[in-house]
Amino acid sequence: xxxxxxxxxxxxxxxxxxxxxxxxxxxxxxxxxxxxxxxxxxxxxxxxxxxxxxxxxxxxxxxxxxxxxxxxxxxxxxxxxxxxxxxxxxxxxxxxxxxxxxxxxxxxxxxxxxxxxxxxxxxxxxxxxxxxxxxxxxxxxxxxxxxxxxxxx
Amino acid sequence: xxxxxxxxxxxxxxxxxxxxxxxxxxxxxxxxxxxxxxxxxxxxxxxxxxxxxxxxxxxxxxxxxxxxxxxxxxxxxxxxxxxxxxxxxxxxxxxxxxxxxxxxxxxxxxxxxxxxxxxxxxxxxxxxxxxxxxxxxxxxxxxxxxxxxxxxxxxxxxxxxxxxxxxxxxxxxxxxxxxxxxxxxxxxxxxxxxxxxxxxxxxxxxxxxxxxxxxxxxxxxxxxxxxxxxxxxxxxxxxxxxxxxxxxxxxxxxxxxxxxxxxxxxxxxxxxxxxxxxxxxxxxxxxxxxxxxxxxxxxxxxxxxxxxxxxxxxxxxxxxxxxxxxxxxxxxxxxxxxxxxxxxxxxxxxxxxxxxxxxxxxxxxxxxxxxxxxxxxxxxxxxxxxxxxxxxxxxxxxxxxxxxxxxxxxxxxxxxxxxxxxxxxxxxxxxxxxxxxxxxxxxxxxxxxxxxxxxxxxxxxxxxxxxxxxxxxxxxxxxxxxxxxxxxxxxxxxxxxxxx
Numbered sequence: 001x002x003x004x005x006x007x008x009x010x011x012x013x014x015x016x017x018x019x020x021x022x023x024x025x026x027x028x029x030x031x032x033x034x035x036x037x038x039x040x041x042x043x044x045x046x047x048x049x050x051x052x053x054x055x056x057x058x059x060x061x062x063x064x065x066x067x068x069x070x071x072x073x074x075x076x077x078x079x080x081x082x083x084x085x086x087x088x089x090x091x092x093x094x095x096x097x098x099x100x101x102x103x104x105x106x107x108x109x110x111x112x113x114x115x116x117x118x119x120x121x122x123x124x125x126x127x128x129x130x131x132x133x134x135x136x137x138x139x140x141x142x143x144x145x146x147x148x149x150x151x152x153x
Numbered sequence: 154x155x156x157x158x159x160x161x162x163x164x165x166x167x168x169x170x171x172x173x174x175x176x177x178x179x180x181x182x183x184x185x186x187x188x189x190x191x192x193x194x195x196x197x198x199x200x201x202x203x204x205x206x207x208x209x210x211x212x213x214x215x216x217x218x219x220x221x222x223x224x225x226x227x228x229x230x231x232x233x234x235x236x237x238x239x240x241x242x243x244x245x246x247x248x249x250x251x252x253x254x255x256x257x258x259x260x261x262x263x264x265x266x267x268x269x270x271x272x273x274x275x276x277x278x279x280x281x282x283x284x285x286x287x288x289x290x291x292x293x294x295x296x297x298x299x300x301x302x303x304x305x306x307x308x309x310x311x312x313x314x315x316x317x318x319x320x321x322x323x324x325x326x327x328x329x330x331x332x333x334x335x336x337x338x339x340x341x342x343x344x345x346x347x348x349x350x351x352x353x354x355x356x357x358x359x360x361x362x363x364x365x366x367x368x369x370x371x372x373x374x375x376x377x378x379x380x381x382x383x384x385x386x387x388x389x390x391x392x393x394x395x396x397x398x399x400x401x402x403x404x405x406x407x408x409x410x411x412x413x414x415x416x417x418x419x420x421x422x423x424x425x426x427x428x429x430x431x432x433x434x435x436x437x438x439x440x441x442x443x444x445x446x447x448x449x450x451x452x453x454x455x456x457x458x459x460x461x462x463x464x465x466x467x468x469x470x471x472x473x474x475x476x477x478x479x480x481x482x483x484x485x486x487x488x489x490x491x492x493x494x495x496x497x498x499x500x501x502x503x504x505x506x507x508x509x510x511x512x513x514x515x516x517x518x519x520x521x522x523x524x525x526x527x528x529x530x531x532x533x534x535x536x537x538x539x540x541x542x543x544x545x546x547x548x549x550x551x552x553x554x555x556x557x558x559x560x561x562x563x564x565x566x567x568x569x570x571x572x573x574x575x576x577x578x579x580x581x582x583x584x585x586x587x588x589x590x591x592x593x594x595x596x597x598x599x600x601x602x603x604x605x606x607x608x609x610x611x612x613x614x615x616x617x618x619x620x621x622x623x624x625x626x627x628x629x630x631x632x633x634x635x636x637x638x639x640x641x642x643x644x645x646x647x648x649x650x651x652x653x
Contacts (some may be wrong), residue, residue, distance in 0.1 A: 010588050014323060020353055021330055021345070029342050038611040038618025041337040041344060050328050062653040064317065075378045079583070082555060083576065090572035091560055102556065109552025113375060124549070132560065139205070141564065 006062035015056035034093025081112040097146030102129035154280070161515030165523060170213050172278070173206070174520055177214040178527050181221020183542060186229050187550065191239070192222035192470075193487045193593070194370055197362040198554070200494050201561040203367050208500045209513045213520040215491050216474070220272050220521070223428065224528050224541075227264035231257055231459070233542055242427035242465035243436040245476045247451065249457030254454055258394035259402070259537070262531050264454055265533045266398065267410050271464035272525040274414035275471025276419070280518050281423070283507075287479040288581045290504040295611035296622040300632035302605040305482040307636040309594045310643060318643035324585075329596020329605070331356055341611060351570040357415070358493040359565055361599055364578035365592040366486070371497040372583050374547055385560040396536060406460040409439050414510040417465030421472020427485035428469035471521065471574035478514060483600060484595025495599045 014128055085108050093101045099113050106125035123152035145152075184195035194217050205209045226241035231248035244264065251260040293301070306325045311319040335355025346352040413435035414513045420431035439461040440451045441508045451458050454608070476482045481503035483489040494501055500510070532539065560572050582592060616623060624630045 004414055007588060010585065010590070014327070014512060018326075018330075021465065024345060028337075028344050028414065031342060038613040038616075041340040041342045044606045044609070045330075046345065048333070052326045052330065055319060055326060059319050059323065064320070074376045078375045078378065080522050081549070082372060083580065086572070086576050088575065090569045093563065093572075094569055098560075102560070105559070106552050106556055108557060110548060113548035113551055114547045115546075121158050124261050128553070128556070131165060138565075 004063060008060060011059035011063060013058050015053060015060060018049055018052030018056055019053065022046065022053060025049055042142050065113055078112060082109065085109055093146075094144070095146050099129045099145065100142035100148060101146070102132065154284075155211070156282075157515040159521035161517075162514050164209060164512055164516035165213065165519045170210055170516070173210055173214045174217050174524050175527055176334055177217025178221040178224075178524055178531065179219035180530070182225035182228075182532055182539065183221075184218075185222030185225030186539065186542065187320055187545075191226060191487075192219050193256040193362075193490055194367045194493070195219075196487060196490045197359075197366045198261070198557050198561065198635070199364060200359045200497075200562055203494050204497055204500075204565065208495070208498045208510075209516045211494065212399065212496055212500075212513060212517045215523075216517055216521055217496060217524045217564075219491070220268075220467055220470050220488060221323065221528060223272075223470050224265070225531065226266045226466070227268070227463050228536065228540060230544060232262045233543060239461070240469070241583060242429070243462035244459060247434065247453070247455045248450070250454035251456075252458060256454065257348055257395055257581070258396040259398065259456075260538050261460050262396045262398050262533065263402070263406060263460045265529055265536075266407070267460040267464035268411070268467040269525050269529045270410050271414045271417055271466075271468035272410075272471060273522065275418045275468040276518060276521040276525070276529055278418045278522070279471050281512070283475050285480050286475060287504040287507040289515060291508070293296045293504070293628070295615065296522070296626050296629040297607040297632065299605060299608040300623070300629040301482055302608065303485070303599045303630045303640070305424045305476070305603075305635045306594070306597060306601060307639045308484075309591070309597060310640055317589060318590065318640075320588075320590045322640075323636045324590055324594040324600040328595040328600075329602040330598075331361065331391070331410060331595075332599045332602025333606070340608070346368060349570075349571060356574065356599075357565060358497055358600065360562050360575045361570055362490050362493065362596060363562055364575045364594055365492075365582050366557045367554060368575065368579040369582040369586055369592070371551045372579060373586060375551050376583075379547065396533060402456055404645070405456050409435075409461045410464045411443075412438060413461040413464035414468045416470040420465070421469030421484070422475045424476055424482055424484040427487075428466040431460035431465040431472075433470035435461040457463025474517075478506060478517075479504060481506075481604070483597060486596055486622060489593065489596040489600045491595070496600070509645065609646045 022045070025042050028042045028045065030040045030042055085105060088108075089101055089105045092104075096104070102152055103126045107121055110121045110125065133143055165174070180199065181192065181195055185192060186197065196215060198216070199218060205213055225239065226236060227244050229250065230241040230244040231252050232244050234249040236242045236245055248260045248264070251257065263265045283559040306329075307322070309325060332355070336343050336346075336353055343353060416433040416435045417428070417437060419429065420434060421626060436458060439455075439457045440448065443451065443455070443457065447455070447457070450456075470487075473484045473488045476484050477488045477492060479502075481492065481501060483492045492502060500506070500513070523562065541573050557576070559572060563569070565571070582595075586592065612622050614621070622629060623633060
């Protein structure tokens with residue numbers, strides 16, 4: 001995607017967001033009161049939505065020039081892998097508990113970014129997760145062990 | 154003032170606060186030194202820790218991380234030509250050439266001493282300026298506060314990079330929009346929650362700060378995949394040369410340090426300007442003032458060229474505390490994060506702070522003096538050791554940063570829903586950052602959003618729905634006139650550039 005196209009796409013997305021925000025402001029329930037109240041819960045969102053549309057439209061019509069995005073080679077796969085890993089962490093933290101979910105997250109993160117040596121990858125991941133657990137125990141913050149806590153607790 | 158300073162001394166000199174001060178200086182230096190990670194990332198990462206502290210202790214820690222990170226930013230600039238944050242960019246112009254000439258130690262010592270002097274002078278000026286400004290601001294009412302916030306938000310446009318004013322404004326509006334999510338305090342109605350109970354309290358500030366800065370920064374680092382440079386490997390061996398400054402060095406840089414301290418402080422006070430502009434401005438001033446051979450040295454290893462920006466960016470960090478503490482208006486992304494953390498702790502910075510919690514202000518001021526000394530005492534002898542951390546590979550660092558962000562947000566609410574929101578916001582922020590949309594205005598808008606709406610609401614109700622207060626009250630009108638000038642500045646600058 002060329003820079004100009006990417007700029008236009010972003011401006012269009014922000015315009016759509018502002019438009020949606022503006023339209024959704026109609027759905028904000030205003031509590032009963034005098035009709036001529038100068039300010040309600042809707043007033044600010046209306047103003048912001050309108051302003052957002054004006055500014056994003058201006059960017060859409062005249063996007064600023066910038067360096068081509070393709071000038072730098074990006075590793076999209078690595079970033080997507082990390083995002084997927086974060087989503088997996090969010091999904092599993094309650095079930096697996098803090099220590100196991102954290103250790104798995106770190107080990108997989110190191111692996112995705114190119115650390116191949118198990119002798120470094122595993123101890124650093126497990127050590128960091130356990131270290132944080134001990135620190136939080138000392139601070140009297142109780143972290144759940146998830147399914148393992150129920151199995152062995 | 155003497156009474157305040159004595160109160161600040163007794164507030165600071167407890168084992169707990171002194172440990173936090175040393176910890177903040179150390180952590181700030183470490184994170185600030187990592188290429189791409191600046192003070193705003195450092196503070197964002199540590200907010201969950203800060204929120205467990207007493208407000209005064211939290212402010213001591215936040216301030217220490219801030220100037221610690223400013224201090225640390227110079228190390229990567231000098232040693233590996235990769236500034237830790239944007240305000241250290243001008244330091245690379247002469248710092249890296251000095252390092253290539255085998256004078257890395259001297260360049261780092263110049264940075265350390267410049268940062269120390271800049272930080273100390275700025276603290277003195279903060280001590281003098283803040284109470285005066287606060288006593289004047291005590292007369293402010295809702296219309297003035299509204300105008301002040303408009304000024305704080307529009308000023309970012311005036312100082313945005315070329316062509317970036319519109320983007321900065323749009324990000325500000327986006328931040329204001331995000332701030333409206335949740336229950337409206339005045340009317341008690343939900344806005345943009347889509348009947349999701351987890352959104353009733355709105356988007357957490359910690360979550361947004363992490364997504365906009367630390368998390369998106371780490372994902373961008375993974376996207377760019379830059380291996381550890383040869384310079385970093387060399388720096389990691391701790392071979393930086395002598396750290397000693399000669400009398401000639403001191404004579405050469407002393408006037409530049411004095412000038413840059415003042416420039417840094419004044420620019421730091423201006424909303425929207427901040428340390429980066431201060432550093433570039435002081436570098437330009439010194440280059441323009443230099444004559445003959447001294448001028449030729451700029452870009453090739455000038456001692457003034459190293460000391461000036463480092464002095465200015467640390468002085469600007471002190472200056473940025475003036476509008477933050479006296480008016481409750483953050484002038485930069487970093488101070489916006491600090492403001493958000495303080496609000497989360499139940500402290501509302503502003504003129505009342507000097508009346509209701511003056512001991513807190515003085516504790517922070519004293520901590521800044523002591524913190525600058527600690528930075529110098531600890532970091533200067535440890536520079537070779539600190540430099541070793543520059544070789545930590547990204548494949549280890551990035552997952553750790555992501556992990557800190559995840560547990561930081563999770564431990565505030567113990568709610569996995571917040572993690573989903575943060576990941577979603579981080580994806581959007583990465584996309585926007587790739588297109589040079591600035592993140593600081595987003596956070597400024599978010600932090601000021603609720604207050605701005607509240608003050609506009611109060612001003613309109615008091616004035617029977619009339620907007621006449623905008624031009625009938627002199628201070629309000631004056632502040633709004635400056636805001637309009639800020640908005641017009643980028644347009645006028647472009648017109649003059651085209652004509653000239």
